[in-house]
Amino acid sequence: MKQSRAVVVTAMSLGVLAAGWKAGLAPAPSLPLAESAPGGLTSTPAPTPSSGSASGTTTQPSTGTTATEPAPPPPAGPTGTFVGPSVQTAYGAMQVQIVVSDGTITAVQPLVIGYGDRTSTRINTQAVPILEQRVLSAQSASVAYVSGASYTSQGYLASVKGAMSTAGL
C-alpha cells in the first residue's frame, strides 16, 4: 500500500478502535432490582448473600423465607411474595423473589443478579426478562437456559425453584 494511504488507513482504524473502547467503558445500564418482599411478612432474616460482591444497588435481601397471605378471603392456593435462596455462581450470587397469587406465579423479581460489571450486566439485562417470561408461562423453574447466559440461568432458576418450594408450589 502507498505510504500516504497506509497512514490514513491506520489513523482511521485507530479512531474506530478508540470509539469502540470508549463505548465499552461507558457505564452499563443497570438492572432494575426489586425491593425485597414488599408487604410480605419476612420472618427469619438470613445472612445477606455473598456480602460485598453483590452490586451496590441491592437492598439487604433476606433469604429463603416465607410470606403469608395478606388478605382475609381464604384462597385455594398460596398467595404472597416468596423470597428464593441466594445461589452462588461463577459470576456472583443470584437471588429472586416470586409473587404468587392464588397458586399462580404472577411475577419474578430479581433481588441480586451477579456482579455489576459491564459484561455481566449486559448479559443479565437481556437474560433476566427472558427467564422471567419462561418461568411465568411454564409456571415452573424447569425451563430452558438462555443461551449466552448459562450461569445466570442456572442461579436464577435455582432461586426460583427454592422460592416455589417455600410457597408450597
Next chain:
Amino acid sequence: MTTTAFFAQTHARAGGFSSRHARRRRAKRLSLWRDSLEATAWFATVGAVAFFLASGAMVWTMPVDALNALGRLTGIVATVLILIQVTLASRAPWMERALGHDKAVRLHGSMGAPIFFILVAHAAFITVGYGAPVGRDLIAQTAFFMGHSKDIALAIVSLAVLLFVGVTSIAAVRRRWPYETWHAIHLATYAAIAIAVPHQFSTGSTFAFNHWAAAYWIALYVVAFGSMLIWRYLVPLHRAIRHRLVVIDVKHHSDGSISLTMVGRHLDEWFARPGQFFLWRFYTKDLWLTAHPYSLSAAPDGRSLRITVKPLGDDSAALRHIRPGTRASASGPYGRFTHHSRVRGGVVFVAAGVGITPVRAMLEDRQASDGACHIIVRARSVDEAPLIDEVSALAQERGARFHFLVGPRGTGWSTLDGPPSLESIVPDLHDCDVFVCGPEKWADFVIADARSSGIPVESIHREEYAW
C-alpha cells in the same frame, strides 16, 4: 497517406504520448483499487474488534476475564480472516482484477496455517477462562460445553474438522493424494465454517446482545460467501448452460503439442483479453473431474476459443481422448497477463516451452505494435518449440523483433553460448514491460535478470497457473 495519419502511426510505433498517458492513468487507478481492497480488509477486522471493545470486553473484574477477552478476540479475528480467505478463493473479478488470480490463490493458501493456530488459541483461552473459576480443567470444561451447549458443541466439532482439513493441506500430504480427493476434503471447510456460526450469535457476547454488531457480522458473511456463490458456482453454471462449448478441432503439432479449438453459442458475449487463461473441463472419462488452467493460444474472435497444450505427465494419455465433439466447459477468463497491464512504452515477451501460448495470443492484438516489441523464445531445439511458425509470422506482421535462442541450457535462463542477459538483446529494456511465461525455475532466472537491470516489479508480468 495524409500527414496526420502518418504522425499518428509514428507515434503509435514509438509508444506514443497518448497510450503512455492512458497506461499511466490505468496503473494509477489499479493501484488505488488494490489499496482500497487492502484497506477494506483492514477495516473489516478493525470494525469487528471495535464492536468487541464496545461490548465492554475490556472491563475486567476477575483475572479470568482477561482470558475470556483474549479468547473472544482471537475468535473474532480468526473469523474475519477466514472470511477474507473465502473471498480470496471466490474468483470475484473485482478482487482478481487487482491481485491477479495467482496472487489471490497464493494469499488464500498462506493464510490457512496462521488462522488455524489463532482458532486453537481461541478455543483454549475460552475453555480455560470458563473452567478455571469453577475448578474444571481443560478436558472437564470441554465435556461440560459438549453436554450443556449445542452451539458450542458444534463449534468444537467445527474445529476438529478444520484440524483435519489443515493437516491434509500440508504440502507433503497434499502431494500424495490426487487433487480431486484433496479438494473434496477441502470443501468440508464450508461445513465447518457453517456449523461454527450459531455459537457466534448465541454465546458470543459481542454479537448476541448488540443488533448493530450482529448486522455487521452477518454482512461480512454475506460478502464473502455471496462472492463465492456467485463467481465460483452461479456464473460458471450460467456459462456452461449458455455457451455449451464443444471441441470442434484437434490439431497435433510436430513438436508434440496439441491445439484444441472450441466453439459454442453466443461466444461474442464472453469477453476475454488475449493472454488470459480459463480453467477448462473436458467431459471425457478421465478428465471431467478436474479443471485445468490453459491460456488461450489465439485471440478470442467471438466464435471460437483455441488453447494449445503440451501433454506431460499424468494427463498426456487423457488428453489424447479428446476428440472433435467432446463437450467442454470453462470458467474465466483469469489473469493479468495482458496488454492492459502494461505500464511502459515498449514490451518484451520472454517465453519457453508451452509458455509461448499467451504470447502468441497477445501478438494478435494490435496493441503489440504500440511501442517497441521484442519476442524472445528459448528452446532446446527447433522441433521442440510449440507454435513457433505462427509466432514468427505474427511477429513479422506486427513489426516486432523476434529472437529465437536455440541450444542447450546455460547457467541462467539463456542458452549456453547465447546472449547473457535481456539487456544485451533489448537495448531500451528500461522502457519496456517484461512478460515472462514458462517453467517456474526458468522464469525465476528471467525475472532475476530483469530485476538486476533495474526493471521495477510493477513492469514485470508473470503468468503462473494456479487454481
